[in-house]
Amino acid sequence: MGTGKSVVGRRVADLLSYTFLDSDHEIEAGQGRSIPAIFKDSGEAAFREMERRFIESGHPDAGCVVSCGGGLVVQPGMLDLLRQKGIVICLYASPETVLKRTASNSNRPLLQGENPERRIRQLMESRENVYRNAGTLITTDMRPLADIVQHVKRVYTEGLRNWNPEWK
Numbered sequence: 179m180g181t182g183k184s185v186v187g188r189r190v191a192d193l194l195s196y197t198f199l200d201s202d203h204e205i206e207a208g209q210g211r212s213i214p215a216i217f218k219d220s221g222e223a224a225f226r227e228m229e230r231r232f233i234e235s236g237h238p239d240a241g242c243v244v245s246c247g248g249g250l251v252v253q254p255g256m257l258d259l260l261r262q263k264g265i266v267i268c269l270y271a272s273p274e275t276v277l278k279r280t281a282s283n284s285n286r287p288l289l290q291g292e293n294p295e296r297r298i299r300q301l302m303e304s305r306e307n308v309y310r311n312a313g314t315l316i317t318t319d320m321r322p323l324a325d326i327v328q329h330v331k332r333v334y335t336e337g338l339r340n341w342n343p344e345w346k
Contacts, residue, residue, distance in 0.1 A: 180275065
């Protein structure tokens, strides 16, 4: 969260003339309630299952850029499924940057509590190995948006030439 996935994804999709989908927004629309409401009413496990269902069947197989929540890729089997669906690119930002970018957003149920910075660090630490092995890792700290977008587009285009949906 707070790495720029939605903003960057939207811009990359525009450059490629692809559809852009944000898994969180699609889940909210399908459920008719916000992510915080889903967490409160149904719990994180139910939300993670909704994410899984979205990736399995909630979007086109081609011509689409999908921004996924940070907890999606760490679910068992999801990285393999994502790799079968397309090129996986992980955006990264330092805990300080994530805190700065998310501080005014109350739509982050995992950061509600006394010490959001500590929670960000805990989440990042617990997910680090998966993120590092997810695909190309692109840092978004202190970089102009246009540079990040071009970097993602380049990685995607190069990856597409070598992509095999049978990778597991």
